[in-house]
Amino acid sequence: MSAIPHQAIYADRRARLAAQLGDGGVAIIPTAPERQRNRDSEYLFRFDSYFYYLTGFTEPRAWLVITAEGHTTLFCQPKDLEREIWDGIRLGPQAAPAALGVDEAWSVHELDTRLPQLLENRNTVWYPFAVHAGLETRIDGWLQQVRARVRQGATCPDTQRDVCVLLDEMRLFKDTHEIGVMRRAADISAQAHIRAMQRCARMLRGGQEVREYHLDAELLHEFRQHGSQYPAYGSIVAAGANACVLHYRADNAPVRDGELVLIDAGCELDGYASDITRTFPANGRFSGPQRALYDLVLAAQEAAIAATKPGNRFTDPHDATVRVLAQGMLDLGLLNKNDVGHLDDVIEQRHYFRHYMHRTGHWLGLDVHDVGSYVEPGEPGRPTGRNDPVTGQPVRERPSRILRPGMALTIEPGLYISPAAGVPKEFWNIGIRIEDDAIVTDTGCELITRGVPVDGDEIEALMRG
Numbered sequence: 001m002s003a004i005p006h007q008a009i010y011a012d013r014r015a016r017l018a019a020q021l022g023d024g025g026v027a028i029i030p031t032a033p034e035r036q037r038n039r040d041s042e043y044l045f046r047f048d049s050y051f052y053y054l055t056g057f058t059e060p061r062a063w064l065v066i067t068a069e070g071h072t073t074l075f076c077q078p079k080d081l082e083r084e085i086w087d088g089i090r091l092g093p094q095a096a097p098a099a100l101g102v103d104e105a106w107s108v109h110e111l112d113t114r115l116p117q118l119l120e121n122r123n124t125v126w127y128p129f130a131v132h133a134g135l136e137t138r139i140d141g142w143l144q145q146v147r148a149r150v151r152q153g154a155t156c157p158d159t160q161r162d163v164c165v166l167l168d169e170m171r172l173f174k175d176t177h178e179i180g181v182m183r184r185a186a187d188i189s190a191q192a193h194i195r196a197m198q199r200c201a202r203m204l205r206g207g208q209e210v211r212e213y214h215l216d217a218e219l220l221h222e223f224r225q226h227g228s229q230y231p232a233y234g235s236i237v238a239a240g241a242n243a244c245v246l247h248y249r250a251d252n253a254p255v256r257d258g259e260l261v262l263i264d265a266g267c268e269l270d271g272y273a274s275d276i277t278r279t280f281p282a283n284g285r286f287s288g289p290q291r292a293l294y295d296l297v298l299a300a301q302e303a304a305i306a307a308t309k310p311g312n313r314f315t316d317p318h319d320a321t322v323r324v325l326a327q328g329m330l331d332l333g334l335l336n337k338n339d340v341g342h343l344d345d346v347i348e349q350r351h352y353f354r355h356y357m358h359r360t361g362h363w364l365g366l367d368v369h370d371v372g373s374y375v376e377p378g379e380p381g382r383p384t385g386r387n388d389p390v391t392g393q394p395v396r397e398r399p400s401r402i403l404r405p406g407m408a409l410t411i412e413p414g415l416y417i418s419p420a421a422g423v424p425k426e427f428w429n430i431g432i433r434i435e436d437d438a439i440v441t442d443t444g445c446e447l448i449t450r451g452v453p454v455d456g457d458e459i460e461a462l463m464r465g
Contacts, residue, residue, distance in 0.1 A: 404440060
């Protein structure tokens with residue numbers, strides 16, 4: 001296995017984490033477990049995002065330990081020529097320090113012996129809370145071994161803290177390397193969407209039967225053709241009324257002439273996700289009602305894009321989206337003014353929720369719904385006088401996160417029109433979502449997924465090609 005590239009990037013991240021652990025702190029971060037798929041095979045292994053963020057190491061059964069002084073210890077699989085014939089070449093502990101830039105490395109088989117030694121005479125142990133099943137129990141076992149040595153003068157950490165609190169804040173701001181990978185992932189995904197759009201129209205023009213899985217196959221082909229390791233999530237390929245199901249998965253439903261197709265799909269490249277949604281006419285030409293709804297969603301997205309800039313709050317793009325969509329619902333008769341009142345009433349009473357029921361974006365990075373607080377740190381909340389309908393607990397209004405350069409997020413308004421009394425029939429069973437990935441810059445935001453068009457005329461031209 002060759003040396004891991006960008007070694008200095010991971011070393012810098014480890015050093016920045018170490019500086020936050022406090023006097024006598026130590027952090028333990030495992031990678032993800034391997035998971036059984038069926039009787040004699042496993043799912044394709046995907047590393048833990050926190051672990052990868054600090055190491056760039058992709059092998060299973062690995063652990064990282066970092067002390068407040070910046071000393072780093074890796075535990076990984078030992079070299080095993082017999083197993084490597086079956087499972088692939090391992091880096092091994094001997095090569096790991098030079099390849100990964102860690103201070104020392106040991107076989108993972110020595111973990112239970114060496115971890116108590118690394119915890120001894122430490123004040124605080126940091127690890128990911130509620131991420132790895134059984135991790136708390138395992139750490140308790142190591143701490144018990146440390147406590148057993150107190151008569152010999154050893155001291156045991158008396159505080160346990162969630163390392164995700166520190167790492168989430170670090171991961172929220174993307175560095176130049178991360179943004180470069182995300183741009184490449186976005187380019188691959190954009191070309192995959194184009195490929196699926198064009199095949200759909202081409203097959204229908206040729207009189208061929210088109211199924212959702214045909215379009216899913218085009219996405220997967222383009223992802224792998226350009227080096228993506230996996231889809232970033234289960235691709236949504238929804239024809240016709242299926243587009244009104246938010247988390248619909250690509251299946252075998254027919255794609256019919258005259259319907260819309262919604263594709264929400266993105267590849268993962270070197271650990272980083274892309275996330276694009278496009279909605280297009282299966283035959284390459286919007287009908288009048290389809291185009292009216294599509295242009296409304298696009299106008300809402302443009303309003304959200306304009307609101308995505310440093311100094312604004314994370315909720316500002318959503319608020320801008322809702323205002324445009326709500327007015328459009330009134331104008332198109334999706335909401336009856338006599339029943340719901342005027343624009344401010346629709347927003348205040350959330351009448352728009354009938355046709356737009358999700359937020360306009362989320363953080364993006366190593367995870368599709370990436371980590372990072374949506375609440376601005378250091379700004380206190382205030383009581384609202386309302387109780388949460390699920391928990392019954394008092395609700396506090398917490399200030400939304402202030403957008404700053406380096407943050408990455410999606411911008412994804414939509415409309416979903418299910419058949420209902422009072423809704424014009426020409427809009428029934430139309431689902432539309434438009435989603436792009438944005439990097440907050442010094443002056444606004446950069447859309448890294450516009451390699452696939454969003455303008456309705458441009459989509460029609462593309463599908464004629």
